[in-house]
Amino acid sequence: QVQLVESGGGLVQAGGSLRLSCAARGRTFSNYAMGWFRQGPEKEREFVAAISRSDTNTYYADSVKGRFTISRDNAKNTMYLQMSSLKPEDTAVYYCAAALSSDYYNKNRYAYWGQGTQVTISS
Secondary structure, eight states, rough: EEEEEEEEEEEEEOOOEEEEEEEEEEEEGGGSSEEEEEEETTTTOEEEEEEOTOOOOEEOOOHHHHHHHHETTTTTTTTEEEEEEOOOGOOOEEEEESSSSTTTTTGGOEEEEEOOOEEEEEE
């Protein structure tokens, strides 16, 4: 079992920045690939970004590439999502997730999920 807790969400104006954190407890954090997903109002949950176990490789949705940066600190059992140049369409609940699989883009391959943190971008 892995318990995941997101933090750092909030309300910011368009063009602003936020940093989300995902703290993990339980089994060895470095065994898991980690991802961020988001779900906007009346939308399906969608992939945002992912990072490999050893922080070697990162993956991004086209919609956030160049604006968001995913990172992890295995010593602190924590993953981050630095979000910049935020847009109203980034408004969503953001979830972190952990996977033993390397199928990073597929939400169905993630075994553990946090409860989510709300990000709201005003225009």
